[in-house]
Amino acid sequence: MEKSRKYYIFTTLVQLLIMSPKTNKQFEEIREKSKENILRSALHLFSEKGYFSTSVRQIAQRAKVSSGLMYNYFSSKESLLRAITQKALSIVDEIVDTDEILSPEDNLRKMIERFFEVLDTKRKLLRMMLKISFQIERFDFVKEMIERKYQLNVKDISRHLQALGYDNPEAEASLLIATMDGAMYQSLTLGKMIPIDAIRQQLIHNYCTKSHTSEEE
Amino acid sequence: MEKSRKYYIFTTLVQLLIMSPKTNKQFEEIREKSKENILRSALHLFSEKGYFSTSVRQIAQRAKVSSGLMYNYFSSKESLLRAITQKALSIVDEIVDTDEILSPEDNLRKMIERFFEVLDTKRKLLRMMLKISFQIERFDFVKEMIERKYQLNVKDISRHLQALGYDNPEAEASLLIATMDGAMYQSLTLGKMIPIDAIRQQLIHNYCTKSHTSEEE
Amino acid sequence: MEKSRKYYIFTTLVQLLIMSPKTNKQFEEIREKSKENILRSALHLFSEKGYFSTSVRQIAQRAKVSSGLMYNYFSSKESLLRAITQKALSIVDEIVDTDEILSPEDNLRKMIERFFEVLDTKRKLLRMMLKISFQIERFDFVKEMIERKYQLNVKDISRHLQALGYDNPEAEASLLIATMDGAMYQSLTLGKMIPIDAIRQQLIHNYCTKSHTSEEE
Amino acid sequence: MEKSRKYYIFTTLVQLLIMSPKTNKQFEEIREKSKENILRSALHLFSEKGYFSTSVRQIAQRAKVSSGLMYNYFSSKESLLRAITQKALSIVDEIVDTDEILSPEDNLRKMIERFFEVLDTKRKLLRMMLKISFQIERFDFVKEMIERKYQLNVKDISRHLQALGYDNPEAEASLLIATMDGAMYQSLTLGKMIPIDAIRQQLIHNYCTKSHTSEEE
DNA sequence: CATGAATGAGGCTTCATTCAT
DNA sequence: CATGAATGAAGCCTCATTCAT
Known part of the structure; x- marks a missing residue:
């Protein structure tokens, strides 16, 4: 003693x-x-x-x-998870930001391509984020951060779409984001059986070609 | 007596x-x-x-x-999960069920509307499926089930799109499915802040209007 | 009601x-x-x-x-076991009894052969008895019955051996009984890898041949 | 300081x-x-x-x-049992250990005496082994271990018996082992009512006296 | 600060037993 | 008397967490 x-x-x-x-x-x-x-x-x-x-x-x-x-x-296993989540979100932060002096098409293309690049290179991080976002409802701060990001993205993208002459740019922006989220979700859960490249190309083809100014023209 | x-x-x-x-x-x-x-x-x-x-x-x-x-x-907790998963997937079945008497547009519209209806009424079931899908590594049977479904859906939908004159019906089908999955994912995680109605209408507008027969017109 | x-x-x-x-x-x-x-x-x-x-x-x-x-x-599982044990013992009872107007050699031979015959034909019963005798100490009555039987056998057999001129008939009887118990034990636990026939023949050869009257004669 | x-x-x-x-x-x-x-x-x-x-x-x-x-x-309860069993069998090893400098009679005597000594001092261990041996169906490893031991012992002992001129050394060895197993079984189940000393002496008398070279002399 | 032995609550599962019909 | 659904105690095992060194 x-x-x-x-x-x-x-x-x-x-x-x-x-x-x-x-x-x-x-x-x-x-x-x-x-x-x-x-x-x-x-x-x-x-x-x-x-x-x-x-x-x-x-x-x-x-x-x-x-x-x-x-x-x-870390005071507990959950606290460790919290730390990782925070770190993960900070990394995602760096990725999503944008804006330059490009044409709307190019801006959209760039965003889409960057998204799929991240999806390709940061799979581990994203997969964990996805898992966390669904397993731990208690983590309100995760939800909040994602919400904020979502709003920003809609605003950004719908601006581009408006410039391209879309009738309903906000709805179309929501659609586009949903598509990307869906592609991410599918790719991360189902892996290689998802034709992720085809999806990307089709997205670019659909959104980043001039003639899209109006659908019923 | x-x-x-x-x-x-x-x-x-x-x-x-x-x-x-x-x-x-x-x-x-x-x-x-x-x-x-x-x-x-x-x-x-x-x-x-x-x-x-x-x-x-x-x-x-x-x-x-x-x-x-x-x-x-049920022989185990996992077996219980299996039963629930099977039940959940059977509901998905109903969504994609094709009606041969209808036009491709109507078939697609019906499918899309059914999807959003299910998303509205079976949130609990879908939320569980989503959660499970993130623990797919532990549950091979979930992966198998989902994969099978996915393949069937792509085939069905791309058939409709082909009938509508899409250039790349398979890629477009994958895109459509990704969009719906994404809408589901967002709605289930972010709830009411997702303009789910706008997304639905936009989807129907984009896919179920005749003049869409070709993009390079 | x-x-x-x-x-x-x-x-x-x-x-x-x-x-x-x-x-x-x-x-x-x-x-x-x-x-x-x-x-x-x-x-x-x-x-x-x-x-x-x-x-x-x-x-x-x-x-x-x-x-x-x-x-x-049966009031419980254990009570069922008790019933089976009692039944089993009663069957064994019928087997071990002896005595006739035969020569000592023949009496011994007969006993030995009968023992090995029972060992061959009532394996299931014997195996259960052996198991029970060891798993359930609480079953005092099993022990008592076995003890009584043991004493009787020693007396019987040593009488025969004495008639055959053995120096130490009681010890030799105990030995013989031990051998048979051992053969039974081995056969029931190890099965076919025990050369049970060879053991039987050797036993008969050793005990049921005249010239055995004395070892150092 | x-x-x-x-x-x-x-x-x-x-x-x-x-x-x-x-x-x-x-x-x-x-x-x-x-x-x-x-x-x-x-x-x-x-x-x-x-x-x-x-x-x-x-x-x-x-x-x-x-x-x-x-x-x-221990990775499981069964694995604990395995460890104990192994330990128990290693004690059996010591019993049969042969000393090449001794005469066959002395080797046998030594073995027999060691056996009865172990039976006297390691009752707890042996009782456990006996119990386990009755649940052999559930524990393949026990069966394997015992089988191996058994074979070795037969070989060793029959060698000694052959040197002593026994006609059928293998059968006689099996008999001897059966006798010892039986004595063990009886002693452990019936306790003091078994004349274990008499059995031991009789065994030594029967097997470790020169004039036994041949029975039909 | 670093170790890993030790703890014990709690998880999944089995099974003897009860009981309404 | 016969059924099998239902009970709940108890078993084996895992694992987050603590603590002496």
Whole structure:
């Protein structure tokens, strides 16, 4: 008991008073590295097997750390999920932004192509996001962020469509976004059996060709 | 009284020597009722909280039966899920059912309207399916079922589109299905903020108007 | 409620007052048949899979009756086991008895051969007995019966051996009985890999040949 | 004090950067102790009440650990049984171990005496093995293990008997093993009423006396 | 800060037993 | 007397979490 107490006293002292800034920095680095490690491992497994089918032990094993270590960085498994979700959303953020001095067709084309590129390259992240968005109703903040994004996109796209002469640009924008979401959903769940390239080309063909100015012309 | 006694004697003899005390039909009814009861309870909870977050005990409690009873009707929790999934997919069947007497436009319109009607009335079932579809890795049978459906739908719809003179009916069919899936996904996750009616009308407008026979006119 | 009450009144009346002796006899026969049926089914399954690995439902299924029926004849699963054990012991009883006006050699030979014959023909019964004797310590009466039998056998056999001139007939009798028990045990647990015929012949050769009167003669 | 402080700093650094907080050896010791603890508890209960009548919870309670701990060391209850069985059979190994410097008589005597010694000192283990052997249908691995042992023993013993001039050494070996198994079975089930010492002496007398070279002399 | 042994609540499932008909 | 649906206790096992070192 005495021994144990001393040990903790000195651990604290070491941390607060004695250790040089350099050592502190070292610790910080180790900390960050471990945390990153765990996050990556968890993202992979959540995306692959889902949140509930992934155990903390599996995450730790994949990250090659002990299973108790996670609790140094995250207060619980759910808190880990929260962290990953936040990180994931921030990455998605970078992707969706747009605007340049292009023609409406080109803007639409660019957006569509970028969307499918992301769908191709960030599958793991997206799959997890999709899963999360559906498994954890409790995560209101996820819903909020998605809602906000949705509104922005509709406004952006309908502007382009209006410029192209669409009769009902807002509805058409909603349609286009629904199509892309659907393609994403299908591709992420059903994988290769979805003709994702054909869908992309058809989308571009339908929306990014001049003659579309009016349908009943 | 005499008559009544005779009646009971007969009943007794019949029961003892000839037929089971409870007729097969009675048992059948009881079974069907219990099974339906459990299925409904499970569907509600799976849809609300997801498969893994719903315990067998919770299903039983909601159905107001003992926790062991489920195993009289389903060999496991997963088997229960399987039954619900099958039921859900059978509903999808009704959507795409083609009526040969109608014109291609009308067939498409009918399909689209049926789809949105189902989306409106069977939200619980669809929400569960969506949830399950994200845990597809764990449930091969779900994947198989959905794949089969998907292929059939593409074939059906592309036939209609071909009749309408579309250049690339298969790609356009995939696109249409993706759009509907996307609308479903959005509606089920984001709820009322999705202009689902506008999307439906726009879809019908785009696909079920004669002059669409060709885009490069 | 009224209906139900009437039903039971009349059931009773039928049994007590109305039904002819003939019908009573019929019932008795049905009863006996069902009971026998269940006992046989249980013996088979207990012998094959053991008491704990056999469920009441399995017994009922094999007997082609409902699982509740067992409780009309036996108050519990254990009570059923008790009944079977008693029946089994009574059958074994018939087997072990002996005595005639034969020579000691012949008496021994006869006993040995009979033992191995029983071992060959009543495997199911014996296997269950062996299992029971070891799984259910609570069944004191089993132990008692076996003990009594053991004492009798030792006395019988040692008398024969003494007549044959063995120095230590009691010890030799114990040895012989142990050997037979061991052969039985091995045969019932390990099955065909035990050279049961060779053991039998060797036993007869060792014990039932005149020149054995003394070993160091 | 200064010195002490330095010491702890060092300890801390070492722990953080170089070695695990608890050394591998420490963990190994803890594991071994816990495992042994659980094995002992399980052996006792299996031997006393049988495998199926012993619950994992009971094993844990007797070992004074939590009920989940068993699964840190054994993948299932059956796997625990497997471990105990293996241990038990390894003891049997020691019995039959042959010493080439000795005469055949002495080897046999040694074997027999060792057998009865084990029967006297390891009753618990043997009782468990006997119990398990009656549920062999459920545990293929037990059967395999015992079969292997049996074959080896027959070979070993028949070699000795052949050296002693027995006509039919294999059959005689089978007989001898059957006798020992029978003595074991009787002793473990019927306890003190079996004249186990007399049996042992008689066995030694019969098999380990020179003049036995031939029976038909 | 890092480890992994230990905990124990809770999940899925089985099954002896009851009971209305 | 016979049925089998229904019960619920208890079993095996998993896993998030804690804690001594």
